[in-house]
Amino acid sequence: MPSLLHRLIARAPQRLQRDTLELELDDGRRIEVLRVRDPRARRLKLSVDERGARLTLPVRASMVSGDRFLHEHRDWLATQLERHRPPDAAATALAPGHTSQLPLRGEQVPLSWHDGRYIRIARDDAGIHVQRPARASDAALRRALRAFYEAEARADIGRWLPTYLAGLPRTPRQLRLKVMSSQWGSLAPDGTLALDLALVLARPSAFEYVLVHELCHLLQANHSPAFWREVEARFPRWREERTYFHAEGRQLKASLRSLLSG
Known part of the structure; x- marks a missing residue:
């Protein structure tokens, strides 16, 4: 019985809480930062990867302290975002009908577009061929x-x-x-x-x-x-x-x- 009572009254495990906030960098750029309140976190932490910036807060940290920490590290954040940005981001986006090459096995392979009844992507000695109907969604x-x-x-x-x-x-x-x-x-x-x-x-x-x-x-x-x-x-x-x-x-x-x- 005590164990059952304990389970009934025990506090529900805390979960990650996520939201986003906007930050203006010194060069005028405005970026979105993922803010995560993590029950496992022991300190404020700022990280950057290919998906963008992330601010992690312990449960007891206030939003004000998180914002202050973020502003104090604006220079570091700008440097890290630049490191994770592709040299030519536009060149790697897939633009239907316009992209002329795709990365594959360490090379940029020629890409050609064709009309068709359904979407099909195939490769031969000439390159990669994309067949798609006009109304195919991105x-x-x-x-x-x-x-x-x-x-x-x-x-x-x-x-x-x-x-x-x-x-x-x-x-x-x-x-x-x-x-x-x-x-x-x-x-x-x-x-x-x-x-x-x-x-x-x-x-x-x-x-x-x-x-x-x-x-x-x-x-x-x-x-x-x-x-x-x-x-x-x-x-x-x-x-x-x-x-x-x-x-x-x-x-x-x-x-x-x-x-x-x-």
Whole structure:
């Protein structure tokens, strides 16, 4: 009975609360900041990624203290937003009938548009071809583009995976392609392998390295020296690919988000 009573009167778990606020930077730009009140947070935190700026507040922090913290870090925020902005954001947006190339496997591939009864995106030696009816919505076109990129990514994985399965204790339980904000891949305890869809925009050797990296977590569920020895044995050039991601990673992720979100 005491345990039942305790459950009945226990405070309901607090949840994340989200809203947005507008901030004017010193250069006159006005930006939206996602404000999140997080029960797990222990301090005020400002972060920036490809999706924009985020202000995290502990439960007991006041809105006034959050606003003051945000204004005190305006210069830092402007610098970080610039770092996460693609060099040419307009070039990565999908403009039906006008976009003339798409990123794929480290290259800009020629893109041609065709009238058709339904949406279809396919690739041949001449480039990528988009067939679409005149009344097709932009959202439907972006869904088709995502499906195209997923099919291309799975084709690459299907070529590489058999090479690396020997010596592993088991195969991945499932493969998922996701749009990730910071990671390039992850391996869940149940063996589900998740990879960032933006990898298909990268050069193939970089994509292959991330696959090998995550597969090696089936052997070592950490980043210990033993783990890196497993990576080294299977992919000796891994350092070059890690350097590549440091230089190009933000651009790759931002390009994909621009193409798929409109």
